[in-house]
Amino acid sequence: MSRELSPEEISEVMTADRTNVWHHLSQHKGLETNDPQVIVRGEGMRVWDANGKEHLDAVSGAVWTVNVGYGRERIAKAVYDQLVKMNYFAQTAGNVPAAKYAQMLIEKMPGLSRVYYSNSGSEANEKAYKIVRQISHNKHGGKKHKILYRERDYHGTTITALSSTGQFERKAQYGPFTPGFVEVPHCCEYRSQFGDVTDYGVRAAKEIERVILEEGPDTVGAIVLEPITAGGGVITPPEGYWETVQEICKKYEILLHIDEVVCGLGRTGKWFGYQHYGVQPDMVTMAKGVASGYAAISCTVTTEEVFNAFKEDPSDRMSYFRDISTFGGCTAGPVAAIENMKIIEEENLLENVTVVGEYLLERLNGLKDKYEIIGDVRGKGLFAGFEMVKDRVTKEPVDESVAIAIAGDCMKQGVIIGRTNRSFEKYNNTIALSPALIATKDDIDQIVDAIDSAMSRVIQ
Numbered sequence: 506m507s508r509e510l511s512p513e514e515i516s517e518v519m520t521a522d523r524t525n526v527w528h529h530l531s532q533h534k535g536l537e538t539n540d541p542q543v544i545v546r547g548e549g550m551r552v553w554d555a556n557g558k559e560h561l562d563a564v565s566g567a568v569w570t571v572n573v574g575y576g577r578e579r580i581a582k583a584v585y586d587q588l589v590k591m592n593y594f595a596q597t598a599g600n601v602p603a604a605k606y607a608q609m610l611i612e613k614m615p616g617l618s619r620v621y622y623s624n625s626g627s628e629a630n631e632k633a634y635k636i637v638r639q640i641s642h643n644k645h646g647g648k649k650h651k652i653l654y655r656e657r658d659y660h661g662t663t664i665t666a667l668s669s670t671g672q673f674e675r676k677a678q679y680g681p682f683t684p685g686f687v688e689v690p691h692c693c694e695y696r697s698q699f700g701d702v703t704d705y706g707v708r709a710a711k712e713i714e715r716v717i718l719e720e721g722p723d724t725v726g727a728i729v730l731e732p733i734t735a736g737g738g739v740i741t742p743p744e745g746y747w748e749t750v751q752e753i754c755k756k757y758e759i760l761l762h763i764d765e766v767v768c769g770l771g772r773t774g775k776w777f778g779y780q781h782y783g784v785q786p787d788m789v790t791m792a793k794g795v796a797s798g799y800a801a802i803s804c805t806v807t808t809e810e811v812f813n814a815f816k817e818d819p820s821d822r823m824s825y826f827r828d829i830s831t832f833g834g835c836t837a838g839p840v841a842a843i844e845n846m847k848i849i850e851e852e853n854l855l856e857n858v859t860v861v862g863e864y865l866l867e868r869l870n871g872l873k874d875k876y877e878i879i880g881d882v883r884g885k886g887l888f889a890g891f892e893m894v895k896d897r898v899t900k901e902p903v904d905e906s907v908a909i910a911i912a913g914d915c916m917k918q919g920v921i922i923g924r925t926n927r928s929f930e931k932y933n934n935t936i937a938l939s940p941a942l943i944a945t946k947d948d949i950d951q952i953v954d955a956i957d958s959a960m961s962r963v964i965q
């Protein structure tokens with residue numbers, strides 16, 4: 506194990522981290538007696554920590570972000586060249602990479618035409634919500650302002666993004682929430698609300714219609730959905746679901762906003778998750794994989810029809826989108842995004858995701874055959890997970906400590922995997938995987954073998 510830092514540097518960094526950094530999603534008490542994990546280098550699918558330990562990263566930067574893998578010099582160089590030339594000017598003006606990237610992106614998204622830049626997934630979603638609210642004021646006299654969201658979906662960390670999030674524990678203690686957000690039931694077939702039925706997808710979508718009718722169609726302006734629910738337990742949509750959702754949106758003139766923050770830019774084997782299901786959204790938001798974490802960037806992409814609603818009446822002083830994101834004017838984001846997209850194209854990564862993703866599901870289903878505790882394996886492309894249950898008949902979820910123990914054991918083996926992280930009262934029972942789009946079958950074997958070995962120890 507070669508050390509990445511000298512013993513003195515390690516000690517300085519550990520002290521500085523422990524004394525002054527407040528980590529995300531972390532209970533810090535344990536860090537008073539244990540060293541924090543500090544990641545110092547990455548290359549391809551692998552990262553090295555301060556002590557020189559190598560880890561195979563099966564979750565692309567812990568939260569499904571580094572789609573093209575670590576150490577891409579070409580992205581770093583393009584960002585450097587751009588920054589020394591022109592680092593920032595507010596998006597009230599144009600800049601070269603933002604214009605070029607918008608065009609490249611729109612080529613991948615037939616039916617959509619406008620890109621609004623900001624810098625996080627939560628913020629991209631907030632922009633979409635503001636668009637809905639302003640359309641409601643300008644076109645519907647303040648009606649059609651409600652936004653539907655789905656149980657188990659996550660849309661971000663700000664108070665309004667949390668207001669549209671269907672995860673009880675994730676939201677707990679952060680209320681009161683923004684009014685005008687209404688939950689619709691989840692679409693996880695394994696947890697069917699209707700028992701064992703053959704038309705689950707259509708029924709789950711019709712639940713959305715039921716909520717619309719209860720609320721009053723003239724009060725509902727939009728619905729926000731993940732194409733495949735990510736942090737809520739890797740929930741792939743059941744057959745017939747998306748087609749029915751689209752019909753319902755058309756019937757009640759409800760804007761369809763798809764949150765591609767996780768699935769976007771290749772994770773599922775197509776540029777966007779929704780493109781598997783033949784749906785046509787009115788708005789799409791994206792962030793994580795757009796520039797694979799080489800720079801902060803998010804996009805809210807809309808149809809020309811949505812965009813036009815903000816320029817129809819120039820005589821009205823208030824009618825345009827009076828919104829700004831300061832860092833939406835950073836050029837590092839779009840220039841990194843351009844290289845990111847070129848890498849995905851030149852290295853045929855969508856194809857790789859499809860082929861290696863099928864292998865990943867095959868291997869996970871192999872684990873299911875071996876371990877009774879695995880109740881359901883789900884996924885699409887290099888995005889997969891499995892739910893663990895105490896009993897396959899009752900489907901009672903295992904305690905979250907089981908998922909924590911499996912992830913902890915894998916970490917000791919040098920493989921970083923994901924899990925549902927205190928999002929639900931009951932369903933913190935899913936292991937999640939989202940390796941970089943460059944993953945090989947050998948990488949998948951190493952990841953799944955580590956899980957297998959962890960499970961053999963954790964499950965007695």
Ligand SMILES: Cc1ncc(COP(=O)(O)O)c(C=O)c1O
Nearest residue numbers: 625626627659660661766767792
């Ligand atoms: C589906 C989805 N939407 C939105 C977000 C929020 O993105 P960010 O953390 O960049 O604000 C996330 C983050 O995990 C996400 O998974």
